[in-house]
Amino acid sequence: MFDDSDGASSEDDNFSTYGESPIEEDEDSPTLPSKKRYQNFLMSESKGNLEVLKLEMSSLDLAVGQRYLTKKHLKRRLKLFTVRHQFDFDVEISNLTTYVVKCWVDGCTWRVRASTEGLSPQFYIRIYDSDHACSVTERSNRSRNETPDILGELYKNFLGNVGPAVRPESVGIAITKQFGVKMEYWKSHRTLKCAREIDEGTPECGFELLPSYLYMIRRANPNTVTRLQIDELGRFMYVFLAFGASVNGFHFMRKVVVVDGTFLNGKYKGTLLTALAQDGNFQIFPIAFAVVDTENDDSWNWFFTQLKVLIPDQEGLAIISDRHNSIGKAITNVYPLAARGICTYHLYKNILGRYKGKDVFRLVKKAARCFKMSDFDMIFEEIEALNPDLHGYLERADVRLWTRVYFPGERYNLMTTNIAESMNRALSHARGLNIVRILESIRVMMTRWFAERRVDARSQSKNLTAEYKQKQQINY
Ligand SMILES: [Zn+2]
Structure with a gap:
């Protein structure tokens, strides 16, 4: 359901300005049972x-x-x-x-x-x-x-x-x-x-219950990391939560972390920050969540500082995000050894807003996903010949950030932050709730996911995951 190979064949093609517009599915369509x-x-x-x-x-x-x-x-x-x-x-x-x-x-x-x-x-x-x-x-x-x-x-x-x-x-x-x-x-x-x-319950009672909620979560889930940040007047600023199951499980994941922020729509607004990975079955593996006032230097810096408690800064760690400046600064600050990659989906969106031409756009997508430097250089020259302005823009966007081949680490199939978008959709019903209810919705959802995956994993006869087996069969 949340499969996201690299977004290239799914969401990337859903740009309304590019190609045929996808068939819209009306959620309220009368065909619902x-x-x-x-x-x-x-x-x-x-x-x-x-x-x-x-x-x-x-x-x-x-x-x-x-x-x-x-x-x-x-x-x-x-x-x-x-x-x-x-x-x-x-x-x-x-x-x-x-x-x-x-x-x-x-x-x-x-x-x-x-x-x-x-x-x-x-x-x-x-x-x-x-x-x-x-x-x-x-x-x-x-x-x-x-x-x-x-x-x-x-x-x-x-x-x-x-x-x-x-x-x-x-x-x-x-x-x-x-x-x-x-x-x-x-x-x-x-x-x-x-x-x-x-x-x-009221938004206010959500804040009142938060400390005891976090205490209960820590008690019931060993290895859970929580952090509640209040200001000098004792008012809520930020909260961070990484469940024990995520902390324990991340050791077994590829070291690619997708981070993203999304608006909340309750009375006190705020922003939900997430850090996610992808498991061996190409499913979302949630690592950590935070509720902050807004996306800025301070909040992202605080978020990565908490994340570092469970994911140490190390070479070979890749962090993928959109092009938000505060994220870039915070990564340089807190994770100097990690490699930062930007989401190619966001990059394409910017390009589409500024430059015309379907053909050249296809070339950009191809260039981003190249595995060989020689292939990339050839395509990049082609882009330069077709549209020098766009070529300049892509160079300024830094090829180390948006291409697989020049990326200073290993981002595997994760060229976009699409898994974060999927996560936001999965949580859309919770975004208007009070703060404790938001965290509780996340807990309930993760419990369901992890329980289903455990059953699924136990039913596998070999060490390969179901999705991977399928990919292998297609490739041979
Ligand atoms: Zn009467």
Whole structure:
């Protein structure tokens, strides 16, 4: 799935400005099996075994003696309760020490009285008259509490999941079925959004949980390397995480590290930095992750300094990246012995923006991938004859950085940072979450990958990986 031979035959050909535009696959195309699209509704139906659901929702019930941390907590519970039972309440008394509500229908007997004890802000339910004198039809005529916020909490806690595949329509259907609330699209949409926010926790609580999360990760995964950088006021700056499985496994990988940065879209934005390798089966082998404010000299320098704890600076180590200046500076600084290569995909993109000509572009790609110096020199002369400006540009871009043949180390098939792009795509759903949830998504994904690979590796009869065996068969 994440196979990336050298990108030359896959992503490189996907330039919209070059060659035929690739056939676009619409992820929302109606050809998707319906099972997937309504997965969440099916789930809510199975969960919607009425008896079980009733039992679960009884956790919302009110009772004399119940304690609420503040009046706000009590009010929220009352809202959840009345939406569940499809009626509404009026407030009779509301002050610092007392809170009294009654059913909104005149003359009805349903009533809750709560008050504080001593100086504590906690509220206790003192009187609860749970029987209505009004009729079901009457009391359900008013429902001011059916807001996306309240419905979102009910949905999330009792009806269904809120994963990225869940669609607003199915949330609306489930809520209408369970609570008799009419849901149009936008209300369903906002309800799902609220449900997800409740599920994810706030961005702030992500930062609060970070130190204990890292501690737990280190405890559960021996050899894990974590580093939390705070500023002089104790505020978050950077976090670095390399799981024990990566630290242990990297010894067996070819010494080519692809680094990249990608934007996060949560409330505090930030950038996710990654260091990846490729395993013997041409699959992504994640090494380390960091969340920083932005890509600059300081953050990249910090990232490589942490990375050096698990990957020492040495000759023969290759680090591939895009052409970001800060990466170049940081590598010179922290990894003076390693060889730096730039991603040819990024180089081609720059060329396409500046120079015309399909033929000459093909030659550049060929030149980058040459195995023999004599081949390269011949092609490079051809480029010079066709387009002297482009030739000059490529020389200034430094042939040691973008060609296989002049690269001062060994970059094998890794001419691009495509594996980083694949990684970013695999994590795209996590990029809006709070910081702990981002790291947790990475952990869950890596656990799945490594578990699948272990099973796969054990099923191989020879020492060669499945992908490599295939390549060998093609070549002989
Ligand atoms: Zn009533």
